Amino acid sequence: MSLDTELRELFGRDDETPWPGEATAYDRFLRRRARRARAVAAATGLVLVALLAGAVLVPRLRPSPVVPVAPAPTKVRVESQGFELRLPSGWKVDRELMGTHAPAAGETFPATSIGVPQPAVVGLVLTPRSGKPPGASITITTDVNERLDYSQVQGGSRRADGREYRYHRGSGPGDVGRYAVMWPDWCHLGMTCQRSAWPRILLVTGSAPSDHDQVRQIMKRIVGALRPITNSRRPPPPPTVPARTKVLLGTGGSGRTAWEARIEPLGGNSGFSIRFPWLQKHGKKGQGMHWESLEPQDIQLQGTWTLMDCLSWWSPGSGVMLSGLARREVASVRFELEGRAPATVPTFGRDKGLPWVAYVSPTVPTGSRIRRVVALDDAGREVGEEHAFQGDRLCGPI
DSSP, rough: OOOOOOOOEOOOOOOOOOOOTTTHHHHHHHHHHHHHHHHHHHHHHHHHHHHHHHHHHHHHHHHOOOOOOOOSSSSEEEGGEEEEEEOTTEEEEEEEEEEEEEOOOOSSOOSSOOOOOOOEEEEEEETTOOOOOOOOOEEEEEEEESOGGGGTTTTTTTTTOOOEHHHEEEEEETTTEEEEEEEEOOOOTTTTOOOSOOOOOOEEEOSSSOOHHHHHHHHHHHHHHHHEEESOOOOOOOOOOOOOOOOEEEEEEGGGGOOEEEEEEEETTEEEEEHHHHHHSSTTOOSEEEEEEEOOOHHHHEEEEEEEEGGTSSSOOOOOOEEEEEEEEOOOOEEEEESOOEEEEEOOOOGGGSSSSEEEEEBBTTTTTTEEEEEETTTSSEEEOOGGGGGSSOOOOO
C-alpha cells in the first residue's frame, strides 16, 4: 500500500462530519513534503559546492616542493699547494686565492705541459658562518711572496706527523698573527725532483678587530687539521735488495768493449757494476770493473740512474758507454744528446726478480753532452727523466 493511500485511510472517518482542517490536511502534508524535498536538495547542493571548492583550494594550499640544498663542503683541497683541510665547525670558505703553479711531471692539475705556469688555486680565505667575531678571517696559503728560512720555524712545536710549526705574534690591532708550518715539496714517484733552495712554508694567518684569542684557537686547530696531499705527501720508501744479492743482469758488446751488467756486493754494500772481461784479463790489477753503491731513492724518483764508462781510455776510438738501472715499469730508455739524434735502447733483466731493470747505451762519441736520460713505458710515454752529468762533456782527454 502506498503512503498516499495509508494517509487517506488515516484521515477517513465513519461519520460524515469533518473535523476542523480535515478537508485541507492532506494538501498541507503534500506542500510540507515538497518544501522538505527542496530544502534537502539545497543542502545537498551546498555540500557539493563546498566539496568542489575544497578540491580547487586544496592544491593551492599545499606547500611548494622542497628543493634540496647541497650541504656546504666540510673538506677542501688545494692540490697545487699540497694540502687538504676539514673545515673547523662554524667556519666556511669565503673565497679562493688564485695564482700560478708550475706542475711537475705526472701532475694532473691543471692538464698542461710540464713546468708551464698555469692559473691555479693557491690558498683559501675562511670566515665565520655567523659573522661573529665580526670582521674575522683566516687565510691559508704558502710563502708565495716572502721567503722564510728554516731558522724562523725551528724550535717551534710539532704536529702529530712531526712537521714543525711556529706562531708569530700579530703586529697591529687587527693582526691576530700567523702560524708557519713546515710543508716541503715532496717529489712524486717517477718524477724529477725539482727541490727549491728554500723550503715551502704553509702560512695560517688570522685577522680580526677583536676576539683575537678565539680566532687564534681556530688557527691552531687548523694547523693540526691540515693534511698533506699530492706534492706534499711523502712517497713510500723505495724498494731495495739485501746487501748479499748477486745477480747477472745481462751481457753485450764484443772484443775489448764486451760488458757484463751485475748486481753484486762490495764492502758489505749492494751495488750495480759493469764488468769488462777483456780489461780484467789484460789490464792492471783492479781494472775492468766499475761498481757503485745502489741509490734506490734516485732510481725511484728519477726513473733512471746512470753511470758512465770511458771505453776510449783502453780501446781508442770506442767512445763512451752509459749504463744503469731503471724502475721495473720502464720499457726503454732514451738518451738525448746535444746536437745529435737521440738514441733509444730497451731495458733488460726483468726476469731476475729484482725491483729494477738495467740498460746500456750504444757507444756515444767522446766529448758529447747529455741533455736528458728519459725513462719510457710500454706505450712510449715519459715516466721519468734524469739530467745526468750536469751537461758536462763526457770523458775528456786522459
